[in-house]
Amino acid sequence: MENSGKIHKTKSDVAFNIVVYGLASIALLIVAYPMWFILIASFSDPSAVYNGRVFLWPVDFTLLGYQEIFKRGDIWLAYRNTIAYVIVGTFISLFVNLSAAYSLSRKDLVGRKFITLFFIFTMFFNGGLIPTYLNISDFGLLNTFLVMVLPFSVMAFHIIVARTFFQNLPEDLLDAAKIDGCGNLRFYFIIALPLSKAVIAVIGLWTAVGHWNSYFNALIYLPRAPELLPLQLVLRSILVVNQSTTMWGGDDIAVRAQQIADLLMYSSIVVSTVPIMLLYPFVQKHFNQGVMIGAIKG
Amino acid sequence: MGVKAISFFNSVRKNWGLYLLLAPAIVLLILFTYKPMYGITIAFKDFNTSLGITDSPWVGFKHFERFFNSFLFGTTIRNTITLSLYNLIVAFPLPIIMALCINQMRVKYFRKVFQIVTYMPHFISTVVLVGLMLLVLSPSVGVAGLVARVFGVDPVNLMAIPEAFRHLFVWSDVWQNTGWDSIIYLAALSAISPALYEAADIDGASKFQKLLYIDIPMILPTMIVLLILRSGNLMNIGFEKVFLMQNSLNIMQSEVISTYVYKIGLLNMQYSLSAAVNLFNNVINFILLITVNQISKRVSNSSLW
Numbered sequence: 001m002e003n004s005g006k007i008h009k010t011k012s013d014v015a016f017n018i019v020v021y022g023l024a025s026i027a028l029l030i031v032a033y034p035m036w037f038i039l040i041a042s043f044s045d046p047s048a049v050y051n052g053r054v055f056l057w058p059v060d061f062t063l064l065g066y067q068e069i070f071k072r073g074d075i076w077l078a079y080r081n082t083i084a085y086v087i088v089g090t091f092i093s094l095f096v097n098l099s100a101a102y103s104l105s106r107k108d109l110v111g112r113k114f115i116t117l118f119f120i121f122t123m124f125f126n127g128g129l130i131p132t133y134l135n136i137s138d139f140g141l142l143n144t145f146l147v148m149v150l151p152f153s154v155m156a157f158h159i160i161v162a163r164t165f166f167q168n169l170p171e172d173l174l175d176a177a178k179i180d181g182c183g184n185l186r187f188y189f190i191i192a193l194p195l196s197k198a199v200i201a202v203i204g205l206w207t208a209v210g211h212w213n214s215y216f217n218a219l220i221y222l223p224r225a226p227e228l229l230p231l232q233l234v235l236r237s238i239l240v241v242n243q244s245t246t247m248w249g250g251d252d253i254a255v256r257a258q259q260i261a262d263l264l265m266y267s268s269i270v271v272s273t274v275p276i277m278l279l280y281p282f283v284q285k286h287f288n289q290g291v292m293i294g295a296i297k298g
Numbered sequence: 299m300g301v302k303a304i305s306f307f308n309s310v311r312k313n314w315g316l317y318l319l320l321a322p323a324i325v326l327l328i329l330f331t332y333k334p335m336y337g338i339t340i341a342f343k344d345f346n347t348s349l350g351i352t353d354s355p356w357v358g359f360k361h362f363e364r365f366f367n368s369f370l371f372g373t374t375i376r377n378t379i380t381l382s383l384y385n386l387i388v389a390f391p392l393p394i395i396m397a398l399c400i401n402q403m404r405v406k407y408f409r410k411v412f413q414i415v416t417y418m419p420h421f422i423s424t425v426v427l428v429g430l431m432l433l434v435l436s437p438s439v440g441v442a443g444l445v446a447r448v449f450g451v452d453p454v455n456l457m458a459i460p461e462a463f464r465h466l467f468v469w470s471d472v473w474q475n476t477g478w479d480s481i482i483y484l485a486a487l488s489a490i491s492p493a494l495y496e497a498a499d500i501d502g503a504s505k506f507q508k509l510l511y512i513d514i515p516m517i518l519p520t521m522i523v524l525l526i527l528r529s530g531n532l533m534n535i536g537f538e539k540v541f542l543m544q545n546s547l548n549i550m551q552s553e554v555i556s557t558y559v560y561k562i563g564l565l566n567m568q569y570s571l572s573a574a575v576n577l578f579n580n581v582i583n584f585i586l587l588i589t590v591n592q593i594s595k596r597v598s599n600s601s602l603w
Contacts, residue, residue: 016505020402024412027396031473032415034434037441041433052444100323103316110309115320122331124530125584128576129556130563131337134351135330151330154323184315213423216538220564232425239429240542265433269426277421 042066042266046259049266065267068260074234075268082231086211089149093207094200096153101162102188105169116163119156129220136221143225148217158203165199166192198286205283212276231272238268341574361574370558378554378579382535385468386528392476394521397483398513402505416477428542431470432457463548467539486520487513526594530587533579555579 041049045060053059069075103109104116126132141147169192177187193200215232222228310317336351341361343354365371396416403409422430437443437453446453456462490512498508537556544552555575563572 010504013505016402020399021405021408024399024403024408027476028412028415031419031477034430034441034473035418037434038430050438052447055444096322096326099319103320106313106316108309109313109316110306115324118324119327122327124587125335125580126331127334127337128573128580129559130569130573130576131334131340132330133564134337134340134569135334139329151326154326154331159323184313185318188315188319209421213421213425214538215423215425232423235423235425235429236542239425240432265429269429273422273426277418280417280421 038266038269042263042270046263049262050259062263064260065263066271068264069267069271072264074229075231075271077227078229078231078234079272081228082212084145085148085230086208089153089211090204090207092149093153093155093158094204097155097158097203098162098193098196098200099188100154101159102166102192104159105163105166119154119159122154123156133220141221143222143228145228147221148228148230152217155207158206162196162199162203165196169195201283201286205279208279209276235268235272239265338573338577340570341577343570345570345573357570361571362578364571365575365578370553373550374553374555374558377551378533378535381464381467381540381554382532384464385471385535386532388468389472389475389479390525390528392472393479394483394517396476397480397487397517398509400480400484401487401513402509413477416480418477419474420478422474424536424538424542427470427474428539431466431543435466457543457545458547460548460551463543463551467543467552471539482524483517483520486517490516522594526587526590529590530583532586533583 037054040056040058041054042065043058043061043063044054045062048054048059100119104112104119106112109115127135136142136147136151141151173191174187177191182191213232215230215236218228218230218233222233340351340354342356342358343351344357344360345351345354400409400413403412419427435442435456437446437455442456443453456466494512494516495508498512503511533555535554535556537560540552540554541557541560544557556579559572559576559579562568562575
């Protein structure tokens with residue numbers, strides 16, 4: 001097929017290739033450069049960044065920004081909190097959503113249509129911010145660890161995707177297991193789940209990335225719990241709230257403090273983003289498959 | 299009814315394990331998603347914390363009228379719609395174009411690098427994205443200042459220009475998600491039968507013709523489903539990014555319904571007004587989704603349900 005394409009290569013095809021690779025190269029540069037800039041700036045001397053000397057490689061290499069992170073107790077606490085939310089939250093979410101999804105994938109489940117609708121409805125309608133907040137407050141869950149991992153762990157979309165996956169398991173499997181006297185619970189835990197690593201990986205990654213990156217729930221439900229704050233809220237105060245990079249003035253000590261604060265922005269971005277990016281390659285091979293399932297059944 | 303009920307109970311007895319597996323999700327949804335829907339009634343009441351939701355006095359549409367008459371009504375609605383329409387128009391077609399391009403890449407190494415790099419920004423959090431924008435666009439330390447100095451013009455702080463807010467919001471979204479959103483189209487493209495291309499080759503079709511007459515028609519159903527999903531969320535512009543990008547300078551361009559609901563509700567403690575604004579938004583959204591879904595059912599036979 002490739003060969004016949006080459007034989008027929010015409011002028012218009014060459015022009016077409018130039019357009020495709022040209023556009024792609026420009027897009028590649030636009031996407032990659034800001035990330036690259038942050039990375040090299042985090043290893044560069046702040047005054048070199050300020051003077052615009054940092055362009056392609058780190059200038060006056062330094063680890064000062066990373067040393068500064070080690071000194072910040074709040075960052076480490078927040079880091080630890082976020083890791084706990086990611087692990088506990090992903091575990092709860094996976095258990096709850098996969099179990100529901102498996103049940104809904106079974107054609108012999110009476111009431112299946114109604115229950116599915118019960119889940120899907122929550123994708124498009126909810127009580128809104130204040131009623132939900134008052135409800136959490138009524139349960140006494142404000143400013144607790146639990147509010148970050150339990151109340152909002154049900155994800156209708158994840159259930160639909162996992163259900164579609166389970167529906168594709170061969171039916172003979174269940175029939176054979178039933179003949180051997182295997183109950184529904186045992187079949188789910190011992191046979192269905194081990195065969196579903198792809199969908200577990202995909203949904204697990206979605207959930208973990210969501211937990212790692214979100215700040216909304218913490219902003220709303222942890223108003224008076226500084227010891228429970230996740231990384232993203234601490235990052236917010238470092239990166240967004242205290243933005244004052246426009247002016248450098250005052251004496252040498254003030255300038256130095258400002259320089260270190262700037263450097264901290266670059267290094268904290270790197271430290272908070274690299275771990276979650278590294279997760280992706282591990283589950284990548286399952287990924288296209290998972291997205292496909294989602295695409296087919298929306 | 300009686301027969302149905304009996305068959306339901308028989309089924310529960312026979313398949314109790316399945317209902318047990320469903321239980322955690324259902325209980326959580328009832329407690330934390332459905333129960334607050336009852337709380338929506340405070341939009342029609344003068345909510346008083348000491349009286350609770352049930353005993354607070356009914357006031358009808360008072361809070362809705364307050365919202366419709368407030369000077370922020372027009373502003374928030376206009377900002378919400380402009381922002382999401384602009385985002386839809388730009389951010390919808392670009393992943394399609396990107397997927398069509400990736401699909402044409404025959405240099406394997408380039409294709410792989412391209413995909414990995416363009417997927418990466420998807421994993422960046424909203425906080426970091428906005429922080430990155432502030433740094434990169436900063437006139438003193440950022441790339442923007444650098445570029446300005448190279449061209450010998452005075453660097454401007456884009457984040458401080460109210461009119462720039464919209465463009466920054468939409469194009470930073472494009473930067474972050476175009477690669478990731480193209481995956482779904484790429485999956486659809488990879489499912490196209492090679493026989494179609496072989497037939498086109500025999501007819502002497504050029505690459506561009508194959509793209510135009512095979513690739514695009516074949517991914518049209520995927521495009522329609524995603525368009526419905528996106529249009530159904532038209533009034534649901536995300537809170538997280540807008541809230542972080544807001545500052546006192548751009549507030550008249552950047553105040554959208556979700557940020558307004560947060561401010562009057564949680565910061566000013568006007569619970570009932572906030573709930574009313576929120577409900578108004580949710581209802582419009584719901585109507586939009588159903589309408590778009592119906593239209594697409596008629597026109598193209600593709601729909602969500």
